[in-house]
Amino acid sequence: MDMNDLHQVLLLRQGPIHELTLVMDDYWQGYNCFEFQQIILHLSRNHTVKKLTLFGPYESKNIWNKLPKSVFALHHLTDLSLSTFHIDLPSIFNGFGCLGSLCLMYVKISTQTLLHLLSNCPSLKTLNLKIDESGDKCTINELFKCLPLIERLTMSGVVSKWLVLDSVAQELPTSLIHLKSLCLNQSCLSGAYGSALLLALIKCSPNLEHAYLEMKCDLDFSAIKDEYSDVWLEHLNKLRICFFRNSLETEFVKFMFARSPKLKNVSIFVAVDRTQDQSKMLETLFRTPRASSAVKITIWTV
Structure with a gap:
């Protein structure tokens, strides 16, 4: 199923969507990037998604697709996993109050963005980090201060x-x-x-x-x-x-x-x-x- 077909299925769905995994391979990235963004926007407006896993396309080293900022409007998330994306927060970000697990793998994200994100996840207990590129640095104390409840x-x-x-x-x-x-x-x-x-x-x-x-x-x-x-x-x-x-x-x-x-x-x-x-x-x-x-x-x- 390509992104366009998936988008149409989601538009017709009347029941809840609590968990979703999307993988953008090279084909989808080339032809359906717009549909991918529309799917995330639709979810943020119409569904209380609890668990979301997104795999961006891996084109080559030092190239990342930007993560749709509508992801940060999914305020009911409890589990979020993002791979191979360039992550930047929207100008208005109210945090993930329910988020208990966050996985960022092979991502491009500045440490200031990372700290802002983590400090607005007050329930976070599980964190998995593999940052490929940041462009800046933070101290270990700055990181730990954002993880008061971390267990894993x-x-x-x-x-x-x-x-x-x-x-x-x-x-x-x-x-x-x-x-x-x-x-x-x-x-x-x-x-x-x-x-x-x-x-x-x-x-x-x-x-x-x-x-x-x-x-x-x-x-x-x-x-x-x-x-x-x-x-x-x-x-x-x-x-x-x-x-x-x-x-x-x-x-x-x-x-x-x-x-x-x-x-x-x-x-x-x-x-x-x-x-x-x-x-x-x-x-x-x-x-x-x-x-x-x-x-x-x-x-x-x-």
């Missing part, structure tokens, strides 16, 4: 392109006290920036229950024992880590073992160069003191 946070891609760590990252004034699930993947954790970002998040998330972390090379956890000795992850019960063979990354795992008294399941995916290195690393991890006596460790090596 996922960040992907090169976060350092748009998110700046504050001068003293380990002393964050904003605590993510409701955060239960943290996922950092696809180059989030790389180099000194990545280790500082991870430790800042760990320190200000005392009620974290689940963590999934993809670690790249050159992370630095050499000062973790001294500077983060007061961290105590009392509720963490599931930890999943992917990393390359690195003694400092192993230090982070040992730190998490020692600071998580309720830890039950640990999955570690690690790439090692030699069998000797693999055996040494495994021996180190299995002998590491643990705050939890019930922890089960599973390790995969490649």
Whole structure:
């Protein structure tokens, strides 16, 4: 069904539309972009949509279609997922008072627009971010202040392109006290920036229950024992880590073992160069003191 046919079906529909997914492939983008905008406008005027998923066409790198601003008139949304769009807010935006879940993947959005959007989603509990282009930057504290109720946070891609760590990252004034699930993947954790970002998040998330972390090379956890000795992850019960063979990354795992008294399941995916290195690393991890006596460790090596 093309966009024109779908538009006609929606015009004839008299019943409610609570959930809708639209995918604009290259064909639709070329011939039916106007119809796509009309569909969103029709929904904003005639239906109380609760869940909306929109996939824009991916033409080439650094090219995004603009998201119809009528999306921001869908005030009853509880779940919103947007992919491959250039996002800009309308001049008058009253917020999404009911929005509990927001997913922005492969989008172009300025950090000021992002902060304005997030600060007007007072019920937001789940956030998934992968920003391809922003044009400006915000600090980690500015971001956290917009997420007072966040429970599930996922960040992907090169976060350092748009998110700046504050001068003293380990002393964050904003605590993510409701955060239960943290996922950092696809180059989030790389180099000194990545280790500082991870430790800042760990320190200000005392009620974290689940963590999934993809670690790249050159992370630095050499000062973790001294500077983060007061961290105590009392509720963490599931930890999943992917990393390359690195003694400092192993230090982070040992730190998490020692600071998580309720830890039950640990999955570690690690790439090692030699069998000797693999055996040494495994021996180190299995002998590491643990705050939890019930922890089960599973390790995969490649």
